[in-house]
Structure formats: C-alpha cells, structure tokens
Amino acid sequence: MTVGTPNSSKRLKRISYAKYGYLFSLPFILAYLIFSLYPTIYTAILGFTDCEGIGNTDWNILEGDVFANFKWVLQNELFKKTIKNTIVIWILNFIPQITMALILTAWFTSRRNELKGKGAFKVIFYMPNIITAASVAMLFFTLFQYPAGPVNDLLTRFNILDKPYNFHADTTASQLVVAFIQFLTWYGNTMIVLISGVLGISPDIFEAADIDGANGVQTFFKITIPNLKTVLLYTLVTSLVGGLNMFDIPQLYNQGGPDNSTRTSSVFIRDLAFSNEFLYNRAAAASMIIFLIIAACSAVLFYIMRDKDEAMRKKEIKAAKKASKLRGGMEW
Secondary structure, three states: OOOOOHHHHHHHHHOOOHHHHHHHHHHHHHHHHHHHHHHHHHHHHHOOEOOOOOOOOOOOEOOOOOOHHHHHHHHOHHHHHHHHHHHHHHHHHHHHHHHHHHHHHHHHOOOOOOOOOHHHHHHHHHHHHHOOHHHHHHHHHHHOOOOOOHHHHHHHHOOOOOOOOOHHHOHHHHHHHHHHHHHHHHHHHHHHHHHHHHHOOOHHHHHHHHHOOOOHHHHHHHHHHHHOHHHHHHHHHHHHHHHHOOOHHHHHHHOOOOOOOOOOHHHHHHHHHHOOOOOHHHHHHHHHHHHHHHHHHHHHHHHHOOOHHHHHHHHHHHHHHHHHHHHHHHHO
16 A cells, blocks of 8 residues: 655645636537627627628618617517517417426326326427427418318317318417417426426425425425426526517418418518518617517516525625624724
C-alpha cells in the first residue's frame, strides 16, 4: 500500500473541474447565439427598417417615424383578429388539456388504487404527441369533409343530422376542431410533465397524510397541487408560448379559414413575410409585438404563481437589514 505524499494531495485539492462545465455547455451556447439570439436581434432591428423583399440588402433605418411598421401592424384589423383567434383557440384547448392532465395524473399516481399496466396507458395517452402536426391536421380535415366525410356519414346515418353539414364553412366549428386537435396533441405531454412533478414530491408527505386520515381528494388538492406549483408554472408558460405561436395545425387544417377564423398571429406573420407582398419589415414588427405580449403574459404568470411566503420572508429580511443599518447610523 502506497501513501501519497503531502505535495500530491495538495495538487489533487487544487484541481478544479468547474472549467469542464463551461466546455460541455459551449456547444449549446454557440447554437443559441447563432440560431436563436442573433435571429431575434436581427428581427428586432428589421422592424425599424424599410426592408421589403427577398435579397434586399440595401435596407435602411426608417427616417422620421421609426415606429411606422409597428403602428401599421397595430392598426391592421386582420392582425387584431388573428390575435383574438389565437387567444380563443389557446383557451379552448388549454382548459380541457390541463384538466384532463390533472385527472390522469391523480389516477396514475394514486397510492390507494394500484392500476395494472400503467406504462401501457401512459404510452397510449402520450402517442398523439409524437404524430406530426401535418398528419393530424389532414386527418381531421378528412374526417370533417363535406359532404361525404366520416363524421357527416355517422351523423346522418344515426339521424343526428338531416343532411350533411359543412363544418369547414362554419367559423365556430373550425375553431373548435383546431382547439380539439391542439388538446389531443398536447394533453399527453402535459400529463407526463405533471406525473414527473408528483414523483418528485417526498413520499413522507403522503404517508403523513394517510396517517392523518386524509382521503384521495384532500391529498390531491391540499398536498399534490401546492407542491406542483413550480411544475404548473412551467406548464402554463410553455403552453402560453406554444399557444400564441400556433402555426402548423391552424394553417394545415383549413388554410386559416373560413373568414380568417382559424388564422393565427403566426400565420399572419408568415403570410405578411412570404406572400406576394414580402413585407419583411412589417412581419418583423408583428413578430416583436407577439414577443412582447408573450413576455408580458409570462411575467404576469410568474407574479401570480410566485411563492408568497418566500416573498414575505425576503421582505422581512430586507426590512430587518434596513432597520439595522438605520440603527447603526444613529449610533454613529
């Protein structure tokens, strides 16, 4: 058996492995700078320019009113309608999505009802999330086809409708179908995230609740939900960001129709930038307005779902420090 010398032990203590963390994170940082931060900054600058069209490298910052593109977008009636459509479709899909995800989470994580084949059920519920948006959108477009689609065929065969109904020409029906597709696609993903959050809660808390005689409903609402606050915040923010950036399903299902009822803000921006007009500057301005809306809504969610007890403790600590400084100044 060999014993290390004091010098070798000192060298081992001096070795720092923290620098390797920077090396491992370097690929992500470079990818973020090139593919995310740079395009965002470039888009923000583009909104203040006169850039129009593909390959236009001679664009300049607007003279006079540099906010002209932003004003044009904010005054555009179609943009206002797409914002409204986006919010309505997101609300219509998120409320049932989070409700279904919470119910399934309570079911799968229940300590009283042991369910056989939980893994198989989780895979089945999550499976719609791995299907491409184009496939799901075209599937539902075919299902609600007029006049000979499967849905119309069933409704008329069972005498629920006297004659086929054109769902694609109904604004409300189109929004509901798009919202349902969004719900079907994402509730499984939300369920998996919530289950992961529940599994991260200490089992001792649930055992203490069982000893105190709490039933399943009380345990879920008094213990599980409060301890899932951080996970719920993550779910809300990511769903908000994804919902306000909806593009593929609204566009592929019914091309934003009828009467622009399923045209979302992202579809509006795409059409503005890559349609016959090629108004890159105004599309960039619209993108930054959506970015600011998402940032503001996210900030509100963070404020509403903050840990109030922790915030109160921080205020008390700050007040105590301030009082001690004042006392120190007075004694001096």
